[in-house]
Amino acid sequence: METLLPLAILLVVTLLLCAGILIVTQVLGPKNPVPSRFEAYECGIKPESGSHVPFKSSFYLIAVLFLLFDVEAAFFLPWALVYKDSLAEGPALLWALLVYLGLMAVGLVYILQKKILRLN
Amino acid sequence: MKEAVFTFFSLFTLLTAAGVILSRNIIYSAFNLVLCFFGLASLYLLWGATFLSMIQILIYAGAIVVLFVFVVMLLNFEKPTEQKTRFSIIVLSSAGVWTLALILLRVLSKSLGEIPSLETPAKASVRTISKLLFSQYLWPFEVLTVFLLALIVGIFVLARPEKEETP
Amino acid sequence: MTLIDFIIAALKAIVILVAVIQVVPVMIYVERKVAALIQDRPGPNRVGPFGLLQPVADALKFLLKEDPIPHYTNRLLYTLAPFLSLIPACLVIAALPIADKAVLFGREITIQIADLDVSLIYVLAIGSLGVYGILFGGWASNNKFSLIGSLRSASQMVSYELPLGLAAVGAVMVFGTFSLREMVIQQEGTLLGILPNWGVFYQPIGFLIFLVASFAETNRLPFDLPESEAELVAGFHTEYGSMKFATFFMAEYMNLATMSGLMTVIYFGGWHLPWVSDAKLLEILGSQNLLCIIQVATYIFKVSVFMFLYVLIRWTLPRFRFDQLLTLSWGSLIPIGLINIVVSAVLMYVLGGK
Amino acid sequence: MILAEKLTSMAYWSHFVSIALFALGLLGFLTRRNALIVLMSLELMLNAVNLLLVQISMRTGTSEGIVLVVFVITVAAAEVAVGLGIILNLYRMKKTVDLGSFRNLSG
Numbered sequence: 150m151e152t153l154l155p156l157a158i159l160l161v162v163t164l165l166l167c168a169g170i171l172i173v174t175q176v177l178g179p180k181n182p183v184p185s186r187f188e189a190y191e192c193g194i195k196p197e198s199g200s201h202v203p204f205k206s207s208f209y210l211i212a213v214l215f216l217l218f219d220v221e222a223a224f225f226l227p228w229a230l231v232y233k234d235s236l237a238e239g240p241a242l243l244w245a246l247l248v249y250l251g252l253m254a255v256g257l258v259y260i261l262q263k264k265i266l267r268l269n
Numbered sequence: 270m271k272e273a274v275f276t277f278f279s280l281f282t283l284l285t286a287a288g289v290i291l292s293r294n295i296i297y298s299a300f301n302l303v304l305c306f307f308g309l310a311s312l313y314l315l316w317g318a319t320f321l322s323m324i325q326i327l328i329y330a331g332a333i334v335v336l337f338v339f340v341v342m343l344l345n346f347e348k349p350t351e352q353k354t355r356f357s358i359i360v361l362s363s364a365g366v367w368t369l370a371l372i373l374l375r376v377l378s379k380s381l382g383e384i385p386s387l388e389t390p391a392k393a394s395v396r397t398i399s400k401l402l403f404s405q406y407l408w409p410f411e412v413l414t415v416f417l418l419a420l421i422v423g424i425f426v427l428a429r430p431e432k433e434e435t436p
Numbered sequence: 437m438t439l440i441d442f443i444i445a446a447l448k449a450i451v452i453l454v455a456v457i458q459v460v461p462v463m464i465y466v467e468r469k470v471a472a473l474i475q476d477r478p479g480p481n482r483v484g485p486f487g488l489l490q491p492v493a494d495a496l497k498f499l500l501k502e503d504p505i506p507h508y509t510n511r512l513l514y515t516l517a518p519f520l521s522l523i524p525a526c527l528v529i530a531a532l533p534i535a536d537k538a539v540l541f542g543r544e545i546t547i548q549i550a551d552l553d554v555s556l557i558y559v560l561a562i563g564s565l566g567v568y569g570i571l572f573g574g575w576a577s578n579n580k581f582s583l584i585g586s587l588r589s590a591s592q593m594v595s596y597e598l599p600l601g602l603a604a605v606g607a608v609m610v611f612g613t614f615s616l617r618e619m620v621i622q623q624e625g626t627l628l629g630i631l632p633n634w635g636v637f638y639q640p641i642g643f644l645i646f647l648v649a650s651f652a653e654t655n656r657l658p659f660d661l662p663e664s665e666a667e668l669v670a671g672f673h674t675e676y677g678s679m680k681f682a683t684f685f686m687a688e689y690m691n692l693a694t695m696s697g698l699m700t701v702i703y704f705g706g707w708h709l710p711w712v713s714d715a716k717l718l719e720i721l722g723s724q725n726l727l728c729i730i731q732v733a734t735y736i737f738k739v740s741v742f743m744f745l746y747v748l749i750r751w752t753l754p755r756f757r758f759d760q761l762l763t764l765s766w767g768s769l770i771p772i773g774l775i776n777i778v779v780s781a782v783l784m785y786v787l788g789g790k
Numbered sequence: 791m792i793l794a795e796k797l798t799s800m801a802y803w804s805h806f807v808s809i810a811l812f813a814l815g816l817l818g819f820l821t822r823r824n825a826l827i828v829l830m831s832l833e834l835m836l837n838a839v840n841l842l843l844v845q846i847s848m849r850t851g852t853s854e855g856i857v858l859v860v861f862v863i864t865v866a867a868a869e870v871a872v873g874l875g876i877i878l879n880l881y882r883m884k885k886t887v888d889l890g891s892f893r894n895l896s897g
Contacts, residue, residue, distance in 0.1 A: 152314055152317075152319060152550055152551075152552050153274065153311060153314045153315050154274070154442070154445060155445045155448070155449060155530065155549050155550040156314070156527070156530055156549075156550050157274070157311075158445055158446050158449045159449040159453065159526070159527060159530050159549055159550075160523075160527060162446075162449050162450055162453055162526075163453070163522070163523050163526040163527065164523070166453075166522075166526070167519040167522060167523065170519075170679055170683060171515070171519075171679075173499060173679070174499060174501075174503045174678055174679040174680075175503065177499050177500055178499075178500065178501055178502045178503045178678060179500075179502050180502065181502060182504070208339060208343060208587050208591055209336075209339055209340060209343055209428055209874070209875075209878060210424070210425075210428055211591045211594065211595060211762070212335060212336045212339040212590075212591070212594060213336060213424050213428065213871045213874070213875070214421070214424075214766075215332060215335075215594040215595060215597070215598065216328075216332045216333060216335075216336050216867055216870070216871055217417055217420060217421055217424075217867065217868075217871060218598050218770070219327070219328060219331070219332045219597065219598065219601070220328060220332070220417065220863070220864055220867045221414065221417060222598055222601040222602060222605070223324060223327055223328055223601070224402075224410070224860070224864075225601075225602070225605045225777070226556075226557060226601075226604070226605060226608060226614070227320070227395065227398065227399035227402055227403070228399070228403060228605075229605045229606075229608035229609040229777075230395060230396060230399045230608055230612065230613070230614060231396065231399045231400050231403055232609050232612075232781065232784070233609065233610075233612035233784065234612065235403075236784060236785060236788065240785055242403060243781055243782070243785050245403060245407055245411070246777070246778070246781055247778070248411055248414075249411065249414055250774055250777070250778060252411075252414045252415060252417075252418050253414070253418075253774065254771075254774060255418060256417070256418045256421040256422075257766070257770065257771065257774075259421065259422060259425075260421065260766065261766065261767055263425060271800075272800065275800060275803070275804075276803075279803065279804075279807040282807065282811065283807065283810055283811065283814070286811055286814045286815070286834055287814055289814075289818065289827070289830050289831070289834060290814060290815075290817060290818030290821075290822060290827065290830075290831055290834075292827075295824065295826055295827065296510070296513065296572070296575065298826070298827050298830055299830070300513070300572070302830050302833070302834075303565075303568060305834070305837075306837070309837055309840075309841060312807075312841065313844055316844065316845060316848040317848055318844050318847070318848055318856060319552060319553055319554045320554050320557070320614075320856070321844060321856055321859055321860075323554050323557040323558055323561045324557070324561075324860065324863060325840075325863075326561040326562065326564075326565070327557065327560060327561035327564060328863055328867060329833075329837075329863070329866075330561075330564075330565060331561060331564030331565060331567075331597075332564070332594075332867070333833065333866070333867055333870050335567055335568075335571070335590070335594065336870060336871070336874060337826065337829075337830065337870070337874070338568070338571050338572075338575075339571075339587075339590070340826065340874050340877065340878065341575075341826065342571065342574075342575055342583070342586075342587060343878070344878075344881055344887065354821050354822070354823055358820070358821060359821050362817060362820040362821055363817060363821075365820075366813050366816050366817045366820065367813060369813070369816070370809050370810065370812070370813040373809050373812070374805060374806060374809050377805045377809065377842075378802055378805055381801070381805065381846065394553070395553060395554055395614060397853050398853045398856050398857060398860075401853050401854070401857055402857050402860065406857055409861065413861065413864055416864075416868065417864070417868065420868050420871060420872065423872065424871055424872070424875055427872065427875035427876065427878075427879060428875045428878055428879070
């Protein structure tokens with residue numbers, strides 16, 4: 150509760166700021182609708198088709214790899230928190246790290262040798 | 270005060286969850302999903318589970334839904350291609366689901382109502398959780414890493430980019 | 437929590453937010469002046485003395501422009517997208533400890549909006565939400581340039597979040613806490629008698645990774661692929677005009693300020709003056725509030741050094757190619773980050789803690 | 791507990807929120823035919839369970855529930871990664887993500 154409230158206040162202030170920006174531009178800006186102003190900008194040429202064309206799925210691979218590595222990296226954080234305190238009790242956590250990192254490195258090497266990141 | 274904040278964020282979470290399953294346009298579903306996870310994170314924060322609240326935003330809102338939005342953008346359906354579900358199915362499943370929910374609510378409030386709740390809820394500190402995770406639950410944790418590694422390899426087999434696709 | 441606490445929290449939020457927003461006009465001016473200096477031309481010099489009022493003119497121009505919503509766009513998401521990138525940028529600053537505390541009306545007020553015990557993860561988590569503004573903005577614009585720009589930009593931001601997280605892991609290992617405030621407090625004093633006791637001396641590699649990744653996270657040159665104007669017109673904000681366009685830029689500059697603030701806090705001792713301890717300073721000054729002002733000034737100075745570095749690098753380095761960008765993150769920064777963690781862990785074990 | 795007491799207790803309403811979230815997820819899972827939304831509904835159901843776990847964990851002052859949630863989050867991430875990979879492949883086959891058009895995959 151004590152931690153949530155300041156954040157909630159900040160969120161409210163930010164939302165007010167956003168609403169203010171929106172309203173001020175609507176009030177101050179001139180209205181002069183010229184038809185060409187509402188077309189998609191493609192360097193002056195009339196757009197041939199809609200923009201919604203399918204893309205290469207390499208982008209999906211990047212996002213998926215990010216998700217998986219993000220999960221792994223997120224679990225590093227609690228490990229790092231207790232590591233310093235655990236040093237007094239021997240290297241148990243160091244071994245845990247090495248096993249964990251070894252597995253993560255195998256994954257990383259696998260990605261890199263697949264050369265999937267070369268999008269062109 | 271706490272009740273008001275709790276009510277607000279619960280309603281927010283439930284409304285956005287309803288938005289996820291009711292939206293016609295997938296991008297709105299994804300957007301509602303982000304807001305829903307945000308509401309859940311706020312509820313965790315309200316109860317004092319700070320670490321989990323941040324992990325919720327970091328992984329769910331920051332990574333999982335990004336993946337959903339990526340897929341929506343990659344597939345790029347101009348119009349919703351989904352066919353309408355038959356009305357009878359909707360009626361039947363809603364009746365079933367809400368009956369189940371009522372039963373669950375009864376059972377839970379009966380069995381969990383007995384649990385004495387602490388006067389001032391103990392703050393499960395980040396340190397306690399981390400210690401627990403890396404002592405008692407160390408092995409499940411390592412197994413999870415192996416699982417993630419297998420996943421990385423599996424994903425490549427699943428989502429191999431095809432040569433003839435347009436860039 | 438009483439009413440007075442509530443009011444104090446609200447005032448703190450408003451004051452700090454407004455103060456951080458002031459970064460935007462200052463940076464507009466500095467950026468244009470430095471660019472002019474490097475390119476050997478005078479730069480803005482018409483509005484006000486030395487062109488100092490140029491940011492005001494810029495802001496007025498943005499506000500007074502027509503704000504058309506192109507047809508075939510998704511109106512709701514198109515309008516929301518700039519704010520989706522501004523809101524996380526504003527929320528992140530809650531976790532930054534700007535100074536220790538001030539005493540006002542017999543109350544101790546910490547100069548930080550929310551003193552979370554997980555503020556480091558908070559910054560990383562909320563920072564990762566910034567990607568939605570770009571994704572939705574590009575998708576809603578219904579323009580091929582926007583869509584390609586937003587996909588590229590999102591891939592870039594997503595790829596560079598990992599090195600950022602790994603660098604943060606190194607810092608957490610050394611300090612043994614997630615709280616940025618605690619980190620700053622631990623950086624007081626000197627190391628080996630000569631150096632200030634700053635994080636950068638414990639985690640030099642981590643700092644470099646963090647620096648490079650923060651350039652990419654804020655979409656600055658040499659990593660400004662999403663807006664590479666020569667290739668993609670203007671990237672994900674091709675269709676944006678008026679204040680909506682300016683909102684994206686506000687978010688960018690605020691992210692710049694947060695990243696600089698974060699580096700100051702984690703690696704450069706936050707509000708501490710080097711070689712002088714707070715207790716000694718308090719003795720000399722004799723007032724907690726004066727000390728607080730000095731701390732704020734120190735913090736702002738350190739942050740502005742970083743901001744200046746950002747501007748300098750923007751106008752001196754050329755842009756990366758997209759595949760080079762991804763290879764830099766996945767092929768170099770992440771492996772180096774992992775090695776950094778292992779080396780730090782082993783060193784800490786050998787030296788028996790800090 | 792009598793009804794009036796129930797309605798003012800926050801614990802009761804917390805259960806209610808968690809179960810309502812689960813029910814919404816289940817409803818979406820059963821009625822929607824868009825594969826992506828079905829996957830999102832699964833996420834909602836997992837989150838409903840997480841919510842209950844966190845809440846009980848915080849009420850009783852133990853940390854086991856939170857550790858369990860950490861594992862659930864990992865599994866959820868894995869599920870999404872694989873699920874979306876499958877959906878991408880299905881889309882390549884039929885150019886649609888409507889689940890009704892994949893009936894011929896069974897048996």
